[in-house]
Amino acid sequence: MIDVRFEDVSKRYRLRASSRHGGGREQEFWAVRDLRFDVQRGETVGVIGHNGAGKSTILKLLSRITAPTAGTITLNGRLAALIEVGSGFHPELTGRENVFLSGSILGMKRREIAQKLDRIIEFSGVERFVDMPVKWYSSGMYVRLGFAVAAHLEADILLVDEVLAVGDAAFQLRCYERIGELRRAGTTMLFISHDLGSIERLSDRVMLMDHGRLVASGAPRDIVREYQQLVASTYVSDVADVPASAVTGVARISDVRFLQRDGHQVFSTCTGDPLRALVDIDVTSPVHDAIVEVFYYSRDGRTLHCQQSTALSGASFALAPGRRCLEFTCEAMGLQPGIYTIGASIRERAGAGIVDWWYGGRVLAVEPGKSVRGHFYAPHEWRWADGAAAERHPADV
């Protein structure tokens, strides 16, 4: 059974470049072009792509916020969008009244809302303030209550758009649980997120959008990888330290992966967060006295950071044949927010040259975490040194 069917759907936007003398030229661009795909009943599909690749347009078309320019979309079943809908709130009304208001804006029946009221309020975590006008709410409470209403929509097809960036960690966890619950209940889902890690974890299938077209669709792992290569190839110019000498190729790097502390694969991290980088290596014949390095390149191709296995002290290691995996751990990753391409290499210390050089397959997105003034973050703390009070304070924000 097919729940969502796109048949040659296109959406054109007309942009008016306003000139000083009124009028202005009209420019048009196609946000999505000849899009054709199906989503099966119960399937969870993630949609990834650059900003402006057409991801949000797909959601807008599906949720009927705007109509396609050409083509038709067929939906079997009730569709709901899991978006933050605090915008439907009225400041003078209490939290409880607003649940009814935004619930009905989202298409719920009054009776349905009344039945779910307690669960919605509990989910939002604003129980104590529910009879207070929402104009007194903090922005966090506002968003959580809005999201809680949307999370309790009865739907056969659910659209999820970046909501997981909403609220604190505990609330995000509740959102994930709710999504898992709906997924187990057989809800068809369409996911849009920049968080490639959660896309890969939650989706059955991933679609990759580029410039309004669907360029790939398939197993999450493959498509996320393909996307990373796409980003790497379009985003970063030439890298400065491409090795001059030929590689010997007795050991090959097959991938560089990043893990969170808990072992989940991630494609982005925050400045100051711990990060684990794993280098997968296929060794065909032994390499004595090897040095393994991971490079982080900036957009203009400069090496901003390099992680290196022991290179200068006496200790050395040999790479024995087989599939090997080397891990770098870092307690607080100091790169500024931005996008970095990843390179990796294996060298022999003895100077025989490069064993392997790997580049372009991965990208690491760094999001704002610890505040950075200057070029990078380094963990630090402070205390009074005049003997007044010896306790140490973390200096970061």
Added chain:
Amino acid sequence: MSTVVIRPASSAWLHLGDHLARLREYTDLLHTLSLHRISVRYKQTSLGVLWAVLQPLLMMVIFTGVFSVLAKMPSEGAPYALFAYTALLPWTFFSTTVGNATNSLVTHTQLITKVYFPREILPITYLVAAVFDFGIGFLVLLGLMGWFHVPLTLQTWNLIPVIALLAAWSLAVSLVLAAVQVRFRDIGVALPVLLQLWMFGSPVIYPLSALPESWRNWYLLNPMAGIVSSCRDILLRGVAPDPVPLRFALIVTTIALPIAYLFFKRAEATMADLI
């Protein structure tokens, strides 16, 4: 399991039945939002519901002073205050509905770009709120009629279809202006002037009979003419409304409303891109 087909914007003209079916699915929202509209409006003002009474009453007093006492406007034998009020009641209904509804989309930009619901619900809620005001204004009218010793007759029941016609016409105008306002914000600026002119083009301060016979047919193409004069016939004279002006109003409205609605739905399809 319901199947929904989302079609290109250009085909919005064709599916009147689909539009109405979807609107019916959202009856609950219409209900909730209309109640909300009424309660919020009066919650935020300190005089509350009194405003619904004061608005037409103050207009009546001003009009009586200016047009009756100073300008000696004819009123077909009725006390001018009552003569003005019976017209101000439907006129205020029309002008507040159109005034609020025209801005209803642009004041809900946040909603329109985030959530889908049939957008006509927004203008309609202002229409419902105006019905509520009309009810209160009508109670005041009953008081005035008692004061001026004008008897209430069984003809008063005829007011119901006339008000239905008034609501339909107000809706048609609101839908068109609200949709145009999304693209051209000038409408909102020009509207107060437009409504002023429109009032002078309707028999609000003067009777329909004051009009030269040769102008009449053109004049009656404005449905507000038939509606306002029918209200006077019913309330002031206690007779059945003159069929000619009423028929004009009915025909124009019957043609205008479906076209206005489809125009609105066509604009709705790409509204979120422009707003």
